[in-house]
Amino acid sequence: MPAVAQEAQEPPPVTVPALTDWAPESGSYAFGADTRLVADSAVERRVAGTLADDLRAAGHGTVPVVRGGARTGDIVIDVRPGKASLGAEGYELHAGKRLSVTGATETGAFYGTRTLLQLLAQGDRVPAGRTVDVPRYQERGVGVCATAYEGLQGLGS
Incomplete structure (x- = not known):
């Protein structure tokens, strides 16, 4: 099987929420x-x-925040208000x-860094x-099953 076809079958990196449109x-x-973290605007x-x-x-050490051109290995933070398709949190x-x-807003870029932290928690590669992550709902949240929580309470007795 050609390498390109195999690559397309690779699952997306694991994050919460899941990266539903990962394009490898x-x-x-x-x-x-x-x-380095490259960031130009305030x-x-x-x-x-x-x-x-x-x-x-x-535990990833001290990573300097710099202005200017990015080089191999850098992380670029970009806020582009013109990318309206990303919405306020995408x-x-x-x-x-x-x-x-890249986010259209500071909040969107911040949420992108949360995904990045999850990826780096799995390794340095x-x-x-x-991927583009735009929330489907107005408020982000996580559901917790009350039944599972009640079951855990009984384990300490």
Whole structure:
């Protein structure tokens, strides 16, 4: 079977919520000691600063926030108000030689960094690909089964 056909069958990386429209590409993004967060505007720098703090707390070391052109291994934070199709909370994540998180708003870019943190919690390599995550509902949330919780309470007795 050709490599392209095999690649298309690869499942998307595992995240919550799931990446329902993951489009795989060849290769991978590699997070490393030389990784920088590239953010030019004040809004982008706020998102990047939060991500830098979270990466440090997760054991990924100190990642500097810089302005200017991105190089291989960098993470680019981009807020583009013109990408109205992303809505207020949506984002696009693209992994390749560098990784980019783009939102139409600061909130959208922030949510993209939450997905990125989940991916990096699984290892320093992220499969190359692209996804667009736009919430289907006005409010984000997580459901918890009350029956399961009640069952867990009885385990401590």
